[in-house]
Amino acid sequence: MQSAKNTKNAQCKRCMNKFKEKEIFTIQQFQYRRLPTYDWTREFFNLLEISEWDSFCENCMLYYGKISHAVWLRYCTVN
Numbered sequence: 001m002q003s004a005k006n007t008k009n010a011q012c013k014r015c016m017n018k019f020k021e022k023e024i025f026t027i028q029q030f031q032y033r034r035l036p037t038y039d040w041t042r043e044f045f046n047l048l049e050i051s052e053w054d055s056f057c058e059n060c061m062l063y064y065g066k067i068s069h070a071v072w073l074r075y076c077t078v079n
């Protein structure tokens, strides 16, 4: 028998792929990123209508990590 943790009953908000619950990623993981700050990151995702409780797969989280960092670099830092 399969345990609930191993069935693919979580869904990514962006790509709509199904995946296992234990593989859920949320923007909360960006708390551990040094820059941009987590306050900035939360505001950025707020504009995209993404909250701290939305579930994403690993690929989409990597994607969001990349674009949020790129936007911050391009528009929010002084060269």
Ligand SMILES: [Zn+2]
Pocket (backbone or CB within 6 Å): 012, 013, 014, 015, 016, 017, 056, 057, 058, 059, 060, 061
């Ligand atoms: Zn996804």
